[in-house]
Amino acid sequence: MSLHLDGVSVHYGSGPGRHEAVSSVSLNLAAGQIGVLLGPSGCGKTSLLRAVCGLEQATQGQVRLGGQVLADADSGLHVPPEQRQVGLVFQDYALFPHLSVADNIAYGLHALPRAQRRERVQQMLALVDLAQAGARMPHQLSGGQQQRIALARALAPAPRLLLLDEPFSSLDVDLRERLAHEVRAILKQHGTTALVVTHDQLEAFALGDLIGVMNHGRLEQWDSAYALYHRPTSRFVAQFIGHGVFAPARIVAHGGGYRVETALGVLKDIADQPPAQGVADHECEVLLRADDVVHDDDSPMMARIERKAFRGAEYLYTLRLANGEPLLALVPSHHDHPVGEWIGVRPQVDHVVTFDKPSRGCGPGGPGAKPG
Incomplete structure (x- = not known):
């Protein structure tokens, strides 16, 4: 019933x-x-x-x-x-x-x-x-x-x-x-x-x-x-469900749509989901889940391992880019790198979710979630 x-x-x-x-x-x-x-x-x-x-x-x-x-x-x-x-x-x-x-x-x-x-x-x-x-x-x-x-x-x-x-x-x-x-x-x-x-x-x-x-x-x-x-619709849901970080990003117009630029690289176009008001050079934050960051030895983007948690089949690595931004990454556990080592990483983001920066008046649970 x-x-x-x-x-x-x-x-x-x-x-x-x-x-x-x-x-x-x-x-x-x-x-x-x-x-x-x-x-x-x-x-x-x-x-x-x-x-x-x-x-x-x-x-x-x-x-x-x-x-x-x-x-x-x-x-x-x-x-x-x-x-x-x-x-x-x-x-x-x-x-x-x-x-x-x-x-x-x-x-x-x-x-x-x-x-x-x-x-x-x-x-x-x-x-x-x-x-x-x-x-x-x-x-x-x-x-x-x-x-x-x-x-x-x-x-x-x-x-x-x-x-x-x-x-x-x-x-x-x-x-x-x-x-x-x-x-x-x-x-x-x-x-x-x-x-x-x-x-x-x-x-x-x-x-x-x-x-x-x-x-x-x-x-x-x-x-x-x-x-x-x-596709969390609020910061609270994004923080409460799973593991992830909010990374500084910029939404820019591109080829009739939009894309998200981050220190980790350019994420996929989000033409199907127009972002917040004033899209040109719009400063925002993007949700990066631990499974959005891939360990890749051939990548030129490097991150330092700050912590690691063994999860059986995987390690949950806490990483930091050279510019100081934190990341999380799930890595198969046979890639057993020591804390302090620099490893190659790249983004592999299938669902781009952006939020207005908290300074714009959107704290936890506020407006601004833009799933792509």
């Missing part, structure tokens, strides 16, 4: 101490899509999730699920959480330790006849690939298995929408991404519309059809993982 948020805000407190946790957030999820809210602690993503399920009241805007309005601040409408048919999965699983796995899943199915309840429990156990675990107790399961049981319990009553709040935060790092892929497959198989809160980018990329990056209560960008990485 589709989810629509239109200008939703959430405030805490009143008077001078009133705090706006969520500010005018609008987003859409089609039926069966998985959305992810991503951002640092305190950015408002959990408050927004609580407004969707009804645990917090929206102080502005409207929440709709399918054709039903769940909350409308203008009219004062607020459907109670228990009437929204929304499932919840928490980061601590919230399984009942004194009930078996099967009884945990059956907890929300009291309205069904016993035979149907048993059948539904077995369906859910099979869905999460734990068909033989029904008689076990929660403490007999691994963390990943407990999370899958929590998911099965939330899906058992066939909710119209499933909300997951930091579902993998208590698991080992190596398990999180794998389980995120498993949960995505389960939700897709079940055809469930879901909204997930996380602060982990890899989880967000593994789970989401659409991902929203939040900052200080505002939704900076609601887009695919690819677009967030390659």
Whole structure:
């Protein structure tokens, strides 16, 4: 079932101490899509999730699920959480330790006849690939298995929408991404519309059809993982997603289009995306991702290695050009150069993203992003 948020805000407190946790957030999820809210602690993503399920009241805007309005601040409408048919999965699983796995899943199915309840429990156990675990107790399961049981319990009553709040935060790092892929497959198989809160980018990329990056209560960008990485629309998104630097650049007219000149070299023409006002000799900054900079021994452009971080198949090199500008580069790990060495580099930028300089009044989250 589709989810629509239109200008939703959430405030805490009143008077001078009133705090706006969520500010005018609008987003859409089609039926069966998985959305992810991503951002640092305190950015408002959990408050927004609580407004969707009804645990917090929206102080502005409207929440709709399918054709039903769940909350409308203008009219004062607020459907109670228990009437929204929304499932919840928490980061601590919230399984009942004194009930078996099967009884945990059956907890929300009291309205069904016993035979149907048993059948539904077995369906859910099979869905999460734990068909033989029904008689076990929660403490007999691994963390990943407990999370899958929590998911099965939330899906058992066939909710119209499933909300997951930091579902993998208590698991080992190596398990999180794998389980995120498993949960995505389960939700897709079940055809469930879901909204997930996380602060982990890899989880967000593994789970989401659409991902929203939040900052200080505002939704900076609601887009695919690819677009967030390659076409960020704000400085905050560009800084928060992936690794990169903002390099001084100049946009110049060229052959009926435009190109971006940097200390690293001339980047590709951006004729399909006219840049900011006053294009001739327009000073700007260009986002250079670590994968936009290629190590090339034959390149005349040299950079000094200042730091290196081993990432298994790759090193993340922190570099500095002769003019003092910093760069990042991902280099295959068999190119094991010592710190202090000068290596050849060249740009290989498929997506040119420029921003007005901060001195022009465009700080983090401000206008000026010009993907090319």
